[in-house]
Amino acid sequence: MAIVGPGKMGRAIRDLARADGHEIVAELDIGQVTQAALQGADVAIEFTQPDAAAENLIRLAGWKVPTVCGTTGWYGRLGEIRAAVEKAGTALVYAPNFSVGVQVFLQIARATGEALKARPEFSAHLVETHHKAKKDAPSGTAVAVRDALRSTDPRRDYPITSIREGEVPGTHEVHIEGAGETITLQHVAKDRTIFAQGALVAATWLTERPRRGVFTFDQVLFGGAR
Ligand SMILES: NC(=O)c1ccc[n+]([C@@H]2O[C@H](COP(=O)([O-])OP(=O)(O)OC[C@H]3O[C@@H](n4cnc5c(N)ncnc54)[C@H](OP(=O)(O)O)[C@@H]3O)[C@@H](O)[C@H]2O)c1
DSSP, rough: EEOOOOOOOHHHHHHHHHHHOOOOEEEEEEOOOOOOOOOOOOOOOEEEOHHHHHHHHHHHTTTTEEEEEEEEOOOGHHHHHHHHHHHHHHHHHHHOOOEEEHHHHHHHHHHHHHHHOOOOOOOEEEEEEETTTTOOSOHHHHHHHHHHHHTTTTOOOOEEEEEEEETTEEEEEEEETTTEEEEEEEEEEEHEEEEEEEHHHHHHHHHHHHHOEEEEEEHHOOOOOO
């Protein structure tokens, strides 16, 4: 494996991958993402920053390195990256959140959106809290939860409030308010290890057999991917 982005997540993934018996052939920082540095890597895991991810993904696709990307905040360039991955005949798995619990949470959010469609007297909003160093807001996960809530009723609005404080790995809440009652859905990431574990599940899935195309983590976990 090659780790692209030796930050908090990159280090957590490296440590877990080594403990699981994987070989880390490279840990690449800014300016070090070259084809030569990726020699011998069956898969790359990219956790960098919003303004760096798209260029890294285009390069990795061009070199036909199957890639897992956990960086958030670059999805405006998804079409361009999909084209690069498909043209090269390689594969990418991306997700704003590689925790299995959040993928379950997204399914709950879809079901909640479906129920709320028939009950306009309820309103809802999201609150996401992350550590102070997080560069993008709202979080990619909050946007995914909002999209899941809106999946059956796109006209409905779900405002997102972002809080940046302390060292919080990631907390996402949906507050649903009715007259005289409140429903709260909450996912709390207690540790970065859960994201690292999910990224390794996706990396292993990419190397099991040749895959082509762009996949989301829920396709890896729950099927729907070839
Ligand atoms: N999908 C998920 O499950 C999940 C979970 C947690 C975090 N994230 C996301 O993952 C990303 C990284 O998070 P983090 O907490 O690890 O951040 P971080 O600690 O700031 O680490 C980012 C690392 O990437 C490096 N980097 C920046 N530009 C690069 C480039 N062009 N090529 C290679 N490396 C580069 C940074 O180097 P410098 O320090 O020198 O700038 C830093 O070492 C963020 O977008 C975050 O939102 C996703």
